[in-house]
Amino acid sequence: MGNPEHDATIEGTAAVGFVSRRVNRWRHGKATCEDDCVAEEMPIAMVYNGVSFAVMMATPHDLEDFALGFSLSEGLIATPEQLQDVQVHTLLEGIELALRVAPEAHAAHLDRAHERLIPGRSGCGICGTRDLEQAIRQNPPVGAGSTLTHDALEHALGELQTRQPMNAATGAVHAAAWADSNGDILLVREDVGRHNALDKLIGAMRHAGIDPNAGMALVTSRASYEMVTKSASAGIAILAAISAPTALAIELARSAGITLIGFTRPGSHNIYTHPHRLIPAHSGELP
Numbered sequence: 001m002g003n004p005e006h007d008a009t010i011e012g013t014a015a016v017g018f019v020s021r022r023v024n025r026w027r028h029g030k031a032t033c034e035d036d037c038v039a040e041e042m043p044i045a046m047v048y049n050g051v052s053f054a055v056m057m058a059t060p061h062d063l064e065d066f067a068l069g070f071s072l073s074e075g076l077i078a079t080p081e082q083l084q085d086v087q088v089h090t091l092l093e094g095i096e097l098a099l100r101v102a103p104e105a106h107a108a109h110l111d112r113a114h115e116r117l118i119p120g121r122s123g124c125g126i127c128g129t130r131d132l133e134q135a136i137r138q139n140p141p142v143g144a145g146s147t148l149t150h151d152a153l154e155h156a157l158g159e160l161q162t163r164q165p166m167n168a169a170t171g172a173v174h175a176a177a178w179a180d181s182n183g184d185i186l187l188v189r190e191d192v193g194r195h196n197a198l199d200k201l202i203g204a205m206r207h208a209g210i211d212p213n214a215g216m217a218l219v220t221s222r223a224s225y226e227m228v229t230k231s232a233s234a235g236i237a238i239l240a241a242i243s244a245p246t247a248l249a250i251e252l253a254r255s256a257g258i259t260l261i262g263f264t265r266p267g268s269h270n271i272y273t274h275p276h277r278l279i280p281a282h283s284g285e286l287p
Contacts, residue, residue: 017061017166017173017190037169041192043094046070048107050098058196059166059173060095062189062204063088066196067097069203073230076107080206139229141257143213145237149281150269152183153240156218157264159185164220166190176201180215194221195230202234212236216259223262225249232256238277240264245272 023036044058044066053076058066067086071077082105087098101107156179163185166173176197178187187208189200198219205212216238217231223241225248231239232252239253240261250272253260259274271278 017059018170039166039170039172039192045094045096046099047096048076048099048101048110051110053107053110055094056193056196058193059191061166061191062200063095063097065189065200065203065207066191067099067203068206069199069201069234070196071099071101071107072206073199073202073233075233077101077105082107139232139252139256141255142232142235142237145213145257145259145277146181146215147277147279148181148183148216148238149279151281152179152181153216153261153264153269153278154266155183156185156216156240157242157266159183160188160218160220163188164190167220173197175220177218178205178210178215179218185218186210186215194219194224195226197221198227198230202230202236205234216240218242218264222246223249223260225252228252228256228258228260232258240269 018037018039020035021038023034025032025034040059041057042060044056044060044063046053046056056070064086068080068083071083072080077083082102083099084102085100089096089098099107156177160175160177163177164175167175167190173190173192174194174197175188175190177185178201179185187201187204187210189197189204191197191200198217201217212235217236218240219227220242221227222243223239223245225246227241228239228249229252237257238259238261242264243262245260245262250260253273257274259277260272261269262272263270
């Protein structure tokens with residue numbers, strides 16, 4: 001496969017997910033002209049065995065993780081092994097991910113009728129999907145999952161705040177993190193799109209051989225139903241979001257067996273489904 005740290009370099013810009021631009025800054029009655037860090041966002045075309053499937057607006061970083069995670073969460077491949085090669089092609093218009101998949105993979109049988117009608121914008125999960133059946137996918141139940149304490153969730157939240165270099169520089173990107181049952185963060189992926197960040201995390205987890213039942217995913221966004229669907233497709237049993245869930249996300253999490261947590265903030269969080277996986281740290285703590 002290609003090297004995303006090299007291939008995603010655009011016109012001499014290091015693949016760190018942001019670039020420097022001049023800005024006129026107004027502060028307390030004074031104007032200055034300074035350099036500012038802004039998040040990168042560009043079209044990323046997903047092409048399977050020569051057939052274009054979708055164009056996603058994303059941050060051009062961790063592209064091999066993105067290719068694998070997107071392919072899995074969209075049901076285009078059933079196992080990581082079915083994605084046989086990823087070539088990253090830098091074009092004038094953006095980046096093309098030329099993905100070669102095994103003959104038995106769903107993505108090997110795409111045609112123009114399956115192509116998304118419009119690009120997937122950075123905040124969009126199903127832009128261009130033609131059918132209602134494709135829009136709302138029912139996933140099989142996730143596994144038993146692990147249990148973790150409220151303190152572990154709090155620990156992961158605090159650690160995540162120091163593990164987002166792109167957002168620290170730009171204030172414009174989402175993060176998706178994987179933490180073990182102790183709340184120690186093992187992986188973080190960032191992107192301008194919350195769905196893209198989660199896809200990148202799912203891909204990184206599979207590349208690293210991480211068991212999705214042995215920890216939790218933490219996202220710096222709302223818990224929309226797409227985020228729940230992607231988590232379910234990856235077998236993630238616990239999903240914690242910094243913002244609110246939607247009603248459909250709650251229903252899908254309940255049916256998939258996912259523990260869905262929202263409004264994850266220092267000192268508080270809401271558990272919407274399957275609360276048995278969150279346990280007190282000691283007998284004096286309320287569940």
